[in-house]
Amino acid sequence: MFTASALSGSKPEQYAELAAQARALLSGESDRIANAANLSALVYHALPDLNWVGFYFFDGRELVVGPFQGQPACVRIPLDKGVCGAAASSRQTQRVADVDAFPGHIACDSASRSEVVVPLVHGDSLVGVFDIDSPRTSRFDEEDQRGMEALARVYLESLA
Numbered sequence: 001m002f003t004a005s006a007l008s009g010s011k012p013e014q015y016a017e018l019a020a021q022a023r024a025l026l027s028g029e030s031d032r033i034a035n036a037a038n039l040s041a042l043v044y045h046a047l048p049d050l051n052w053v054g055f056y057f058f059d060g061r062e063l064v065v066g067p068f069q070g071q072p073a074c075v076r077i078p079l080d081k082g083v084c085g086a087a088a089s090s091r092q093t094q095r096v097a098d099v100d101a102f103p104g105h106i107a108c109d110s111a112s113r114s115e116v117v118v119p120l121v122h123g124d125s126l127v128g129v130f131d132i133d134s135p136r137t138s139r140f141d142e143e144d145q146r147g148m149e150a151l152a153r154v155y156l157e158s159l160a
Contacts, residue, residue: 004042015147018046019154026158032057032127035158037067043132043151044069051111051135055120056084057128063088066128074108082106087117087129095145097138114139118152122159130155 004021007014025042026035036055044053054068056077063077063084079089081104087094094117099105112133120127130152134140140148 004046007046011143011147015143015150018043018147019150021046022151022154023157026154030159032159033067035155039130039151039155040067040069049134049136049139050132052109052131052133054131055128056088056131058088058126063128068131070133071109071111074106077106080104083115083117084129084131087119088126091119091121091126093118093145093149095140095142097140099133109133111135113137116140116145116148118148120152120156122156127156127159 007017009017022039022042025038029035040054044050052068052070052073054070054073055066056063057066062079065073065075077084079085083094083096083099083102083105094115096102096115099112099115112135114134114137116132118130120130130148132148
């Protein structure tokens, strides 16, 4: 059985600790659904002021919702729509302080005010995106972005 430990220290130290917990949680398992489910739950319960944490997987045409924690979500997202679509199509992390100001934002959960979406690229292939939402505007800074990108790398390493 896995039990997450409380995070302590500075924000970079907390993300390093969370990445270590994620590695331990995903160790020895390569199933993308199982690992996405566990990582979503770990992050959702470890960090404050989040209302949605989860994955969208690329099916060759669009993003399809995968495991997540939070309110029910949009099922399909075209690559030319929203923050998730922008991250997937550009293969660049999107950190949005105010989602209402993002052109083409898709309001899957009307409570979401800020968002970080990390593209998941394995080799040259787009796997999907790791999506983290908050009910607070400007919830995520550069340290959060780096921390979420590190967690996404832990996830991708588990698929190898």
